[in-house]
Amino acid sequence: MTMWVFGYGSLLWDPGFPVARRAVATLEGWHRSFCMRSIHHRGTSESPGLVLALDQLPGAACRGLALAVARGHEEQTLAALRERELISSAYLERRLEVRLEGGGQVTALTYVIDPAHVQYCGGLALEEQAQIIARARGGRGPNSEYLFNTARHLAEIGLADPDLEWLARRVRALLP
Secondary structure (H helix, E strand, O other): OOOOOEEOOHHHHOOOEEEEEEEEEEEEEEEEEEEEEOOOOOOOOOOOEEEEEEEEEEEEEEEEEEEOOOOHHHHHHHHHHHHHHOOOOOOEEEEEEEEEEEEEEEEEEEEHHHHHHHHOOOOOOOOHHHHHHHHHHEOOOOOHHHHHHHEEEEEEEOOOHHHHHHHHHHHHOOOO
């Protein structure tokens, strides 16, 4: 049986595992949001950045990519994803149904935000998000790089995200 992973942020451009197939997919009831303070990858404890997470919202839908893990790589992919995504337990690992563009659906490994976690910060105004992203830097580099890569890859696969597009423009304007 194929192992699927739903990518909506950095997994779009840096899956970190061999991908056998990519398909545009929609996850109902969730939206992509800079609602998680990053204290490891894109910020520090002293100066947290922001990373994307899936925040549950009735009536919402997040479009991203369903990524099929290459056969024989399932175990190491799961271990690598858990090491990467569950670093601070702010994400919860779920297997959720995603609808594939063109028809069909698959169950995909998905990382969603725990709204009870101390790193959850849903509801920040876009300007506040831009100010944080423009200055934060963590173990994997500048927070702005994370935003720009995600916005660019969404555009390349034809998935509009007006909030991310606005943030990318605003953060570019804020950078020296």
